[in-house]
Amino acid sequence: QSALTQPRSVSGSPGQSVTISCTGTTTDIGNYIYVSWYQQHPGRAPRLIIFDVSQRPSGVPDRFAGSQSGSSASLTISGLQADDEADYFCCSYAGSYTFVFGTGTKVTVL
Amino acid sequence: QVQLVQSGAEVKKPGASVKVSCKTSGYTFTTYDINWVRQASGQGLEWMGWMHPNSGNTGCAQKFQGRVTMTRNASTSTAYMLLSSLRSEDSAVYYCVRPGPARGSFDSWGQGTLVTVST
Numbered sequence: 001q002s003a004l005t006q007p008r009s010v011s012g013s014p015g016q017s018v019t020i021s022c023t024g025t026t027t028d029i030g031n032y033i034y035v036s037w038y039q040q041h042p043g044r045a046p047r048l049i050i051f052d053v054s055q056r057p058s059g060v061p062d063r064f065a066g067s068q069s070g071s072s073a074s075l076t077i078s079g080l081q082a083d084d085e086a087d088y089f090c091c092s093y094a095g096s097y098t099f100v101f102g103t104g105t106k107v108t109v110l
Numbered sequence: 111q112v113q114l115v116q117s118g119a120e121v122k123k124p125g126a127s128v129k130v131s132c133k134t135s136g137y138t139f140t141t142y143d144i145n146w147v148r149q150a151s152g153q154g155l156e157w158m159g160w161m162h163p164n165s166g167n168t169g170c171a172q173k174f175q176g177r178v179t180m181t182r183n184a185s186t187s188t189a190y191m192l193l194s195s196l197r198s199e200d201s202a203v204y205y206c207v208r209p210g211p212a213r214g215s216f217d218s219w220g221q222g223t224l225v226t227v228s229t
Binding site: 001003034035036038045046047048051052055057089091092093096097098099100101102103104 | 145147153154155156157160169171172205210212213214215216217219220221222
């Protein structure tokens with residue numbers, strides 16, 4: 001199972017929006033609605049910010065939004081804030097109770 | 111609240127094995143799977159496998175088959191991950207992770223255990 005493909009980095013100014021893509025195949029994202037996204041600050045464990053493609057856990061602001069189209073998923077961060085600077089990883093169910101993560105994207109707030 | 115507390119850092123030689131523990135609290139241990147995810151320095155997350163604490167059933171990514179063993183001690187609410195035949199590429203931070211009710215929603219993470227494989 002190959003890792004899902006994400007851009008290496010994206011950047012934006014405070015207040016702007018950025019979108020991170022996550023490209024998979026018909027054996028993972030394209031076949032299931034179980035896409036999740038994780039935020040990871042340096043030296044910290046990842047934090048769940050989106051599950052089931054577009055659902056936010058309690059406490060995650062609605063500035064974070066997820067979507068899916070075909071074999072790709074996206075995470076949009078609107079109203080970018082300094083604390084949003086972190087690494088972001090997508091994850092998809094890949095059948096037979098296996099999962100695959102994305103390659104990761106570094107978000108820089110300019 | 112849900113907590114997963116992992117064992118401390120390990121340094122191992124190539125060919126050796128490492129066993130990482132994950133002590134859970136704040137919920138009924140047998141109710142949720144425990145997954146293991148690793149991250150090499152500066153690299154992405156890699157899903158390794160899962161174990162259901164109630165049945166003991168396990169599953170793992172194909173690349174770890176034959177090398178990873180996941181077990182548990184229900185009396186202490188602790189999960190274990192044993193990785194054998196270590197090589198330098200196995201140097202990474204290993205996380206135990208508990209999913210939420212939704213499939214693949216890994217919402218509770220241990221603090222991570224650094225495993226270094228070096229001669």
